[in-house]
Amino acid sequence: MTSDFRLDRLDHAILDVLQADGRLAVVDLAARVGLSPTPCARRLRKLEAAGIIRGYHAEVDAALLGLELTVFVFLEILQDSRDAIQRVEDALRRVPRVVSAHRLMGRPDYVVRLLVADLDEYEQLYIDHLAALPGVRTVQSAPSMKPLVDGVVARIDV
Numbered sequence: 001m002t003s004d005f006r007l008d009r010l011d012h013a014i015l016d017v018l019q020a021d022g023r024l025a026v027v028d029l030a031a032r033v034g035l036s037p038t039p040c041a042r043r044l045r046k047l048e049a050a051g052i053i054r055g056y057h058a059e060v061d062a063a064l065l066g067l068e069l070t071v072f073v074f075l076e077i078l079q080d081s082r083d084a085i086q087r088v089e090d091a092l093r094r095v096p097r098v099v100s101a102h103r104l105m106g107r108p109d110y111v112v113r114l115l116v117a118d119l120d121e122y123e124q125l126y127i128d129h130l131a132a133l134p135g136v137r138t139v140q141s142a143p144s145m146k147p148l149v150d151g152v153v154a155r156i157d158v
Contacts, residue, residue: 005050010035014043015052022056067097067115070144071122073130074108076137087134095129097121108140119143 007015013033017024024032030040047053062068077088085103092101092112101112116122122141130139 005046005052007052011043011047014040014047018053018056062115066117069116069118069122070099070147071114071116072142072144073110073112073114074138074140074142075110075112075130075133076107077109078135078137080109084135088136091133095125095133097125108138 010033014029017029017032026041026044027037029044030037033040035043044053062070075088077084088110089101089103092098092110095112095114097114097116099113099115101110103110114122114125116125122143126139126141130136133139
């Protein structure tokens with residue numbers, strides 16, 4: 001996003017509506033935010049060009065796909081060198097079932113969110129992938145009891 005790009009009330013309204021329903025036609029979006037379709041489409045293109053809107057996604061129910069268990073994995077690495085960090089991050093991108101992974105400040109170094117069918121699948125994923133991550137000192141797991149706020153793409157209040 002360019003530093004001179006400023007969001008106004010209508011831009012915020014467009015973002016709010018699209019986060020609730022990204023499949024809206026421009027005509028319907030325009031009606032919901034109080035614009036005619038052409039200015040609404042123009043604003044939408046500006047939001048996309050500025051990188052504020054990065055894409056449109058389907059919200060998928062993981063449980064209906066058989067992925068009923070969320071596991072948070074906390075990783076500590078052996079050393080904080082540029083090469084070590086790059087190796088861990090490259091390897092994490094190849095681990096199946098990773099929904100998100102974040103490098104943190106302090107300890108642990110990483111938190112990874114996985115969606116798996118059950119504990120048996122997680123155990124196999126742990127053995128095959130997580131325990132084999134290069135340069136990792138510790139792997140701690142915390143299965144989720146239930147989601148409170150969830151979504152692959154989180155809704156952002158703007």
